[in-house]
Amino acid sequence: MIRRYLLASVASLALAGLGSLTVMGAPAAQKAAKSSPSASASKKPAAPAQSLITVDGVKDIDPDKAVGSKNAPVVMEVFTDFQCPACKQLYTTTLQRVTDNYADSGKIYIVHRDFPLPMHAYSRVAASYARAACHIGKCEAVESALFQNQEKWEVSGDVKGTVAGVLTPAEMKKVQALVDSGSLEPLIDHDKQIGQAIPITQTPTSVLHTKDGQTYPVVGFVSYDVLKTLLDQLVK
Numbered sequence: 751m752i753r754r755y756l757l758a759s760v761a762s763l764a765l766a767g768l769g770s771l772t773v774m775g776a777p778a779a780q781k782a783a784k785s786s787p788s789a790s791a792s793k794k795p796a797a798p799a800q801s802l803i804t805v806d807g808v809k810d811i812d813p814d815k816a817v818g819s820k821n822a823p824v825v826m827e828v829f830t831d832f833q834c835p836a837c838k839q840l841y842t843t844t845l846q847r848v849t850d851n852y853a854d855s856g857k858i859y860i861v862h863r864d865f866p867l868p869m870h871a872y873s874r875v876a877a878s879y880a881r882a883a884c885h886i887g888k889c890e891a892v893e894s895a896l897f898q899n900q901e902k903w904e905v906s907g908d909v910k911g912t913v914a915g916v917l918t919p920a921e922m923k924k925v926q927a928l929v930d931s932g933s934l935e936p937l938i939d940h941d942k943q944i945g946q947a948i949p950i951t952q953t954p955t956s957v958l959h960t961k962d963g964q965t966y967p968v969v970g971f972v973s974y975d976v977l978k979t980l981l982d983q984l985v986k
Contacts, residue, residue, distance in 0.1 A: 805859055808959050810944065812937050814884040815862045818853035824984050825959040826858050829865040829945045832876035833904050836971045837954045838897045844974045846894075848981070857985045862893070863941040865953055872909055877938050879913045882928035883921075891916045892925075960984055 802810045808825045828845065830837040845860070852858045864881065866873035876896050883892035895916045896903070903912045914922045928934055948957065948967070958966040958980070966980070 805861075806959060806961055807963065808861065810940060811861050812881075812884075812941075814887075814889065815864075815881070816860060817849060818859040819856035820859055822853075822856055822859040822985075823961055824858040824981065825861065827861045827863055827957040827959070829863045829941075829950050829953060829955045829957075831865055831867045831870060831873045831953045832880065832893075832896045833870035833873035833900065834867065834953045835900070838900050840954045840956075840971050841893070841897045844972060844977055847974045848977060851978075852981055852985070858981065862889075863945060864938045865942055865945045865950055865955075866938070867953065870904075872904055872907055874938070875907075875909045876903070878929050878935065879909055879925060881934045881938060882925040883913065883917070885928060885934060886921060886924045888917060888921060888925075958984060 801813070803813050803820075805811055805816075805820050806825050808827065826848075828840075830841070848858070849860060853860045864877040866877045880889070880892050880896060883889055892913050895912055896909070899912050903909050910926075913925065917925065945955075948955075952969060954971065956968045956972075956977075958968065960966075966984070968977070968980070
């Protein structure tokens, strides 16, 4: 598998061809893997007992946290923290347009991965409510509400109230029952384990997978226009 690392801050992302993309960080990662194979194997995450799927070699996908066609030429994993300002920026200014123009038209399959950071007091709680909402079919409404109102609930801690504001009482009852049961927590833990094994070093990070086995990690916030340039080359 070839990994090509693209830093969001590098303007050279907007290039005419994939062959001109700069490879960054791969040799060091390969060296680390060779020097400690046993450590690498020990980090391999074990899948939780849930109905997870594999799409084009990308394993352990929660289909309730994914959008688009499973037959798309590109799978895009997005690792985010609901309390991360850069994740909010990516979601509100880039991912929604990517969903509209690429996922909804069958060009890419977007997988949302939870990667709550320990420095954020309420990001894990937010991930729990969002995951529960996704499992009752209200993923977009709740994820949007959490990101759009991030500044409010990160001060008050009222994640539950933010979620309840976009659900009916009956829907909120179902979400709360799932949160209280803790049955979906292994899925959040597993997403984080997957991210740590890559490894994800900051949020947001998006990892683009093509059918020929190549991966393109895009670190940090990227504008829609920059990401569009890359996606248009990969989906050809």
